[in-house]
Structures are given as C-alpha cells and as structure tokens.
Amino acid sequence: MSDLRDNGNNEDFDKQVITNNHLSYLVENAGEGIIGIAKDGTILSWNLFAEKIFGYSKAEAIGKNIDIIVPPDKMDEKQRLLDKVIADNEIVKRFETERIKKDGEKVIINATISPIKNRAGQIVGTSEIYRALTEEEFMRKRITQFEKLISMGKLAAEIAHQVNSPLGAVMGRIQLLLKNIDKFDKKVFTKNLEQMLGSCDHIRTTIGSLLDYTRRIVTKEPLYINEVIDDSLKMMSHRLMIKRVTLHKTFSETLPPILGISGELIHVFVNIISNAIDAMENGGELKVVTDLIKASPSINQDLARVSISDNGHGICAANVSKVFTPFFTTKDVGKGTGLGLSVVKRIVKMHKGDVEVISKDKEGTKFIFTFPVLKDNEKTD
Numbered sequence: 001m002s003d004l005r006d007n008g009n010n011e012d013f014d015k016q017v018i019t020n021n022h023l024s025y026l027v028e029n030a031g032e033g034i035i036g037i038a039k040d041g042t043i044l045s046w047n048l049f050a051e052k053i054f055g056y057s058k059a060e061a062i063g064k065n066i067d068i069i070v071p072p073d074k075m076d077e078k079q080r081l082l083d084k085v086i087a088d089n090e091i092v093k094r095f096e097t098e099r100i101k102k103d104g105e106k107v108i109i110n111a112t113i114s115p116i117k118n119r120a121g122q123i124v125g126t127s128e129i130y131r132a133l134t135e136e137e138f139m140r141k142r143i144t145q146f147e148k149l150i151s152m153g154k155l156a157a158e159i160a161h162q163v164n165s166p167l168g169a170v171m172g173r174i175q176l177l178l179k180n181i182d183k184f185d186k187k188v189f190t191k192n193l194e195q196m197l198g199s200c201d202h203i204r205t206t207i208g209s210l211l212d213y214t215r216r217i218v219t220k221e222p223l224y225i226n227e228v229i230d231d232s233l234k235m236m237s238h239r240l241m242i243k244r245v246t247l248h249k250t251f252s253e254t255l256p257p258i259l260g261i262s263g264e265l266i267h268v269f270v271n272i273i274s275n276a277i278d279a280m281e282n283g284g285e286l287k288v289v290t291d292l293i294k295a296s297p298s299i300n301q302d303l304a305r306v307s308i309s310d311n312g313h314g315i316c317a318a319n320v321s322k323v324f325t326p327f328f329t330t331k332d333v334g335k336g337t338g339l340g341l342s343v344v345k346r347i348v349k350m351h352k353g354d355v356e357v358i359s360k361d362k363e364g365t366k367f368i369f370t371f372p373v374l375k376d377n378e379k380t381d
C-alpha cells in the first residue's frame with residue numbers, strides 16, 4: 001500500500017488522519033485500482049492507483065463512461081459480468097481480462113466487481129477493484145496454460161495408445177473369425193468371443209482408470225504379478241501366434257503380492273510384449289521370468305522381479321538411453337507413436353517400482369522390472 005502519512009514524523013497525527021478519514025484514505029491510497037461506477041456506467045470515483053494503471057487522471061475519468069477502458073472485443077464480456085453483479089447480486093472475484101489504457105495500450109488485469117447498495121438495499125452501482133498483472137505473472141500464466149495444453153495433448157495421445165492395443169487384439173480376432181467362419185466349431189468360436197470380451201473389458205477399465213487417475217481416486221490393491229502377466233499374455237496370445245513367437249514362462253510360485261492397479265500393470269506388460277513382437281519380424285522367442293529378490297544390505301526390501309526378453313533385432317547402443325523418452329520411436333509413421341515406454345515408466349514409478357533395459361543390436365532385448373512386495377503388516381492406500 002502507498003504511504004498514508006502527511007509528510008512529517010508525528011505518529012499520533014498520522015494515526016488520527018487514518019482513523020478519521022479511514023476508508024476514503026485507504027481507498028485513495030490502495031495499491032490496487034478502485035473505481036466506483038453508477039448503474040448506467042458513469043465513473044463516480046477513481047483512485048490514485050487507477051490513474052497509474054489506466055493513465056487517465058481523476059479529472060479525466062470521473063463523469064465518463066467506464067467503456068473508455070473496455071476494449072471493443074471485451075464489451076460483451078463486460079456486460080455479462082455486470083449482469084451477474086447488478087441483476088444477480090453476485091460478486092465477481094479475480095476475473096482476468098483485458099482493459100485499454102489512455103495511450104491505447106492493452107493491459108491484462110484481474111478484476112473483482114461487487115455491487116454497491118443504498119440504505120434500502122437496492123443496487124445503485126458497482127465497485128471495481130483492478131490489479132494489473134506484472135509482465136512476469138503474465139508470462140507465468142501463459143506458460144502454465146501452454147504446459148496444460150501440452151499435457152492434455154500427451155494425455156489424449158496416451159489414452160489413444162492404451163486403447164489401441166486391446167482394440168487391435170479385438171480387431172485381429174474379428175478378422176480371424178470372419179475368415180474362418182465356416183471352419184470353426186462352437187468351442188473355438190466361444191473361446192475367441194470370450195477373449196474379445198476380455199479385451200473390451202480391458203478397454204473399459206483403461207478409460208475408467210485414466211478418468212480415476214485424473215480425479216486422483218485410484219486405489220491400489222494387493223495383487224499377484226504372475227496373474228497380471230498371464231492376463232497380459234492372454235491379451236496378446238493372438239498376435240504371438242500369428243507372428244510365430246514361442247513363449248517360455250518361468251514363474252516363481254512363491255512370490256508375495258505387490259500393491260498395485262491391475263489394469264495399469266497390464267498396460268505395462270502389453271506394451272513390452274507388443275514391442276517385443278514388433279522386434280521379431282520373422283518370429284522368435286519370448287521369455288518371461290519372475291522371481292524374488294531378497295532384501296540385503298544394498299536393497300532395503302524384498303522385490304518381485306519380472307524379466308521379459310526377446311531375441312529380436314535389439315536396440316543399437318545410441319538408442320538404448322532414449323527409449324523411455326516420450327515420442328521416441330524408430331517405427332514408421334503410423335506404426336508407432338513412441339509413447340509406449342514412457343507410459344510404462346510412468347506406471348512403474350507410480351507403483352514405486354523400477355524398470356531397466358538391456359539390449360544388444362541384432363541379438364535381442366530384455367526389460368527388467370522390480371516392484372516392492374507387500375509386507376505382512378502393510379496397509380493398502
């Protein structure tokens with residue numbers, strides 16, 4: 001707030017001035033532009049800071065219509081705000097918009113508009129408090145808006161990516177059934193339909209969990225990682241078969257549960273298996289191993305480890321460090337978005353786990369995951 005003193009150093013005098021003229025002094029010297037406006041828009045009062053923000057002196061502003069500071073493209077918005085205040089008796093708080101200064105330059109302001117009432121309680125005008133945004137605040141706002149747009153774009157791409165894999169599985173099965181409609185017996189038909197239903201259900205939970213995620217109401221539950229991997233493999237079974245990939249599973253049967261969200265973890269493994277299949281163009285071998293790493297001086301708790309390896313074309317040394325970067329892809333346009341592994345990383349981190357990749361060009365790739373196992377006394381969150 002500006003200096004309220006009347007020069008001099010007489011503190012008693014200063015205090016008296018403030019109490020005697022309390023409100024008008026405060027308003028006149030406030031660090032924000034405060035303007036009183038009649039119902040028809042005529043400016044009735046205009047404090048010092050309003051002069052500073054808009055460039056009109058008190059003498060120039062009082063008696064004029066408030067429209068002198070409203071840019072033409074903001075007239076409708078101004079009317080809507082006034083209707084809210086005057087017709088609906090509401091206070092508009094910290095509304096960000098543009099106004100125009102005497103020299104024609106635009107200024108971004110933050111306005112709070114309240115109704116002024118007479119003794120009978122009727123609204124006779126409005127009081128408007130304006131704060132001009134500093135360049136820095138303005139830039140920060142712009143940047144956060146831009147970041148929001150980017151993350152919305154990323155989220156949209158992520159949803160598309162997560163829905164595409166199970167959708168691809170359903171389409172593959174439909175194509176298979178259509179091709180062999182006369183050959184399949186009822187049993188095979190039923191099995192395929194059941195698997196399609198499973199994929200559709202997965203799409204539904206994906207969308208549900210993404211929505212839950214944005215509302216932050218996702219709850220983790222104890223689950224067995226072997227079962228999650230089996231569900232993921234089931235979803236990919238058709239693609240594994242048609243791409244002539246042989247599966248080798250070595251599961252530890254004594255793994256304690258981990259705390260997690262099954263739908264999210266299925267994405268992780270579906271993404272990894274899908275990449276492995278893509279890397280084995282002429283068929284190959286997919287090995288999935290689970291085991292327990294016991295706590296030791298260097299590891300402070302028991303971990304469930306999942307290793308998924310393929311003998312596909314591998315990743316060249318220069319690219320290994322880039323694979324988790326969003327939008328990094330070596331696939332042709334339309335074949336990969338490069339989002340799969342960044343989603344994998346996000347989900348693994350959300351489960352307090354870790355993922356690393358070991359790969360040799362032309363020899364194959366191995367992804368190793370570790371997740372903390374649930375301790376007996378651990379509560380679910």
Ligand SMILES: Nc1ncnc2c1ncn2[C@@H]1O[C@H](COP(=O)(O)OP(=O)(O)OP(=O)(O)O)[C@@H](O)[C@H]1O
Pocket residue numbers: 161271275276279310312313314315323324328329330331335336337338339340341342364365
């Ligand atoms: N098992 C693998 N073998 C060889 N390269 C792999 C393997 N997994 C991932 N990569 C490499 O990492 C890149 C990034 O993978 P990521 O899953 O993030 O995206 P993508 O598969 O290219 O696209 P999308 O997942 O959107 O279909 C791939 O383009 C590929 O170059």
Ligand SMILES: [Mg+2]
Pocket residue numbers: 271274275336339340341
């Ligand atoms: Mg991928």
